[in-house]
Structure formats: structure tokens, C-alpha cells
Amino acid sequence: MIDYINIKPKKVIILDGEPYIVxxxxxxxxxxQKPSNQTKLKNLVSGATIExxxxxxxKVEEADxxxxxxxxxxxxxxxxxxxxxxxxxxxFHLNEETLGESRRFFRENTVVKALVFDDEVIGIELPAxxxxxxxxxxxxxxxxTSSGGSKPVVVETGATVDTPLFIxxxxxxxxxTETGEYAERVEKA
Numbered sequence: 399m400i401d402y403i404n405i406k407p408k409k410v411i412i413l414d415g416e417p418y419i420v421x422x423x424x425x426x427x428x429x430x431q432k433p434s435n436q437t438k439l440k441n442l443v444s445g446a447t448i449e450x451x452x453x454x455x456x457k458v459e460e461a462d463x464x465x466x467x468x469x470x471x472x473x474x475x476x477x478x479x480x481x482x483x484x485x486x487x488x489x490f491h492l493n494e495e496t497l498g499e500s501r502r503f504f505r506e507n508t509v510v511k512a513l514v515f516d517d518e519v520i521g522i523e524l525p526a527x528x529x530x531x532x533x534x535x536x537x538x539x540x541x542x543t544s545s546g547g548s549k550p551v552v553v554e555t556g557a558t559v560d561t562p563l564f565i566x567x568x569x570x571x572x573x574x575t576e577t578g579e580y581a582e583r584v585e586k587a
């Protein structure tokens with residue numbers, strides 16, 4: 399059990415039977431009142447964010463979140479199929495809500511980290527940046543660059559990314575998986 403004062407950012411706690419990650423916390427004491435820990439929590443299952451105050455008498459349980467390596471296989475009709483990284487026969491599927499926006503950057507046979515709570519996958523962690531090949535890119539048009547110039551390209555996973563005008567089909571680019579933004583060109587076609 400964790401005392402109210404030790405509920406700090408990046409800790410994962412159990413509240414109402416569900417895991418929450420602490421995004422922010424601040425211990426406050428008002429005039430003649432006992433101190434309280436004002437926190438901002440994110441539900442790891444639903445993604446909802448709440449604010450909650452913990453007082454001196456409050457204790458919470460730390461969540462046991464396990465990291466497992468899993469391999470992405472393919473998607474079909476809204477079901478995203480994975481297997482255990484070391485056992486291809488151990489297959490299971492996840493829905494789009496569990497995967498969130500990170501699903502746009504999955505390549506077949508990519509090993510990713512799954513967050514597991516009570517033997518259920520509650521989220522996926524991709525590396526901060528991934529390298530993807532450009533499969534569709536409109537031609538660059540000279541002029542019209544007063545605003546820096548960018549164009550949307552489609553990468554091998556089907557995601558659309560805004561890139562500088564010099565990116566062409568066949569280039570390998572590095573994409574930030576958290577923001578979905580172009581980071582740099584890794585390899586020229």
C-alpha cells in the first residue's frame with residue numbers, strides 16, 4: 399500500500415479496481431487544514447483523465463503492470479492480430495480502442511511492448527520513433543513554399559504523414575509515433 403504522500407507522477411495505482419497512472423501530483427496545505435495530495439490520474443483501460451485529492455488517512459494499492467513482448471501479425475476487419483514474441487502459435491486479437499492511434503504505425507512482424515494488467519492487455523507501447531518506407535507521394539511543385547512547404551505522403555502501414563517537399567516514393571523516413579509527425583529522412587530512394 400502507498401501512503402497519500404507517495405502518490406507521485408509515473409506511479410501506477412489501483413483505484414476502483416482499475417489501473418491509473420499518476421500524471422501530476424501536488425501536496426497542498428490550506429490554513430488549519432490537514433495536507434492533501436491533489437493528483438491528476440489517467441485510466442489505463444479507458445483513457446479517461448480525472449482529478450482526485452488524497453488525504454492523510456488514504457492509502458492506495460500499487461498496480462502490478464507487466465511488460466510483455468508481443469509480435470504484430472496482421473489486421474482484418476477491425477481486429478488486430480498478435481502472438482507471443484517467442485511462440486507464434488499463441489495468437490490473440492486486440493480491438494482498435496485498446497491500441498489507440500499507435501496502430502497506424504504497426505508493420506507486420508514488428509515486436510512491440512504490451513502493458514498487461516490481470517492477464518489482459520490494456521495498452522501497447524511503440525518505440526518513440528519508427529522508420530517507415532514511403533509508398534505514395536505527390537510530385538513536388540516548385541513555388542508555393544512561402545510557408546515552408548510540406549506535402550502529405552502515405553507510408554507502408556497506410557498512415558498519412560506531412561513531410562517536406564523533397565520526400566519521394568521509396569524514401570525511408572523516421573516518424574514520431576506519439577505525435578505522428580515527420581522527424582527526418584533516414585534513407586534516400
